[in-house]
Amino acid sequence: MHRGLPVLTWQNGSRGNDKTEIVAMEFENRQLLRIYVSEQAKYHHRPFYEVIIARAKAFGIPGATVFKGILSYGMSGKVHTAKILELSQNLPMVIEIMDTEERIENFLPVLEALVKDSGVHAHLTLEDVRSAVILSG
Numbered sequence: 339m340h341r342g343l344p345v346l347t348w349q350n351g352s353r354g355n356d357k358t359e360i361v362a363m364e365f366e367n368r369q370l371l372r373i374y375v376s377e378q379a380k381y382h383h384r385p386f387y388e389v390i391i392a393r394a395k396a397f398g399i400p401g402a403t404v405f406k407g408i409l410s411y412g413m414s415g416k417v418h419t420a421k422i423l424e425l426s427q428n429l430p431m432v433i434e435i436m437d438t439e440e441r442i443e444n445f446l447p448v449l450e451a452l453v454k455d456s457g458v459h460a461h462l463t464l465e466d467v468r469s470a471v472i473l474s475g
Contacts, residue, residue: 365468369442372463373433373449377406379458386458387431393452394435397445405432436469 379386387404394402407430411417418428435442442464453460 363470
């Protein structure tokens with residue numbers, strides 16, 4: 339046992355009696371905030387997703403990621419696609435921010451103010467997740 343966690347060991351066949359130890363990962367409770375916006379959404383002429391990332395970083399959130407969708411439809415029922423023949427793409431952008439419940443809850447008013455100030459349409463989801471980090475070496 340290592341810090342109360344199960345430890346796996348195995349014999350390394352090529353090196354005689356050398357053993358490798360793998361310590362079980364430690365998962366922590368986190369919250370995952372997903373923000374769905376249009377690729378064309380702007381905040382004072384700047385892509386809205388870039389503004390969210392910058393504000394999250396300034397707020398002290400340790401990381402955020404933006405994903406670009408290739409096919410979607412929303413409440414209007416209009417399909418948006420990444421096909422070459424489409425002149426004006428309006429694909430979905432998904433921003434994922436994961437942190438402690440407290441920090442996410444404190445960031446939500448900042449996000450709400452950005453959305454209201456920009457006039458964009460944003461859809462949010464919030465879920466509890468368990469997260470672990472694996473470091474090499």
